[in-house]
Amino acid sequence: MKNVHFLEFFALLAFASSFVSASDPDPLQDFCVALDDTNFNVLVNGKFCKNPKYVTADDFFYRGLNIPKPANNQVGSTVTTVNVDQIPGLNTLGISLVRIDYAPNGGQNPPHTHPRATEILFVQEGTLYVGFITSNPNNTLFSKILNPGDVFVFPIGLIHFQVNIGNTNAVAFAGLSSQNPGVITIANTVFGSDPPINPFTLARAFQLDLNVVKALQMKFSK
Known part of the structure; x- marks a missing residue:
């Protein structure tokens, strides 16, 4: 019975660890030098991989x-x-x-x-x-x-x-x-989004006068 609980614990631990990971996935190769070339069809982390035989120290x-x-x-x-x-x-x-x-x-x-x-x-x-x-x-x-x-x-x-x-x-x-x-x-x-957030929403969220919000949106608008 103890062995069952032991296995259940490790199953739960493995399940939890799938949600607690680093920001970026661990690589499964030595490197994948990013290349902006759509002729390559291997996409890793949003970038195409440069052929390893063409990789240099400058990469x-x-x-x-x-x-x-x-x-x-x-x-x-x-x-x-x-x-x-x-x-x-x-x-x-x-x-x-x-x-x-x-x-x-x-x-x-x-x-x-x-x-x-x-x-x-x-x-x-x-x-x-x-x-x-x-x-x-x-x-x-x-x-x-x-x-x-x-x-x-x-x-x-x-x-x-x-x-x-x-x-x-x-x-x-x-x-x-x-x-x-x-x-x-x-x-x-918050104040420079495009399109802008409704100023009434921001006025209430930040407890500010509506005119202050509009002035801030003017200042931060692109």
Whole structure:
């Protein structure tokens, strides 16, 4: 009888594990270098696979992440992405990288989520105030002030942010657990959708005056 319960437990564990997996499926080959060529009919993770005999080291290489980018935009930050579109060899490997440059005195990577990835952030220069918020009903803020050499993790799918609280430029690098983590910037998504969300809906949801909502939609519209 004990053996029956033991087998039932492992059957349940196997069933549950099918729902608890990494963001990207594990590859079943050494690599699948992405190729935008419809003449190939093997599609893996949304990309065609390059014939392995034509694969080179350059398919796994990217240059230039050491170069600072200007952050003189509305939010005061610039994100340089290195995902499967920049390194075709990342296809099926479930990982990507970004560099973030922040302007002094409040430059920020505004509240956003990555629907397909956990993020681990490393601060190279400057001082950042960072945090993430848990899901309903608690909406608990976990935040920290980071200095050079510090690392912070943002769990998959949760809203998070970074703000440069110093008076000099800041630089951070982040690894993400997906070849294509996606990004949903909250303000842009809610107030800049195309077509726009009915402003009465947003006014009630955010407890804002209707005219304020319309002004925000004008600001964030593409």
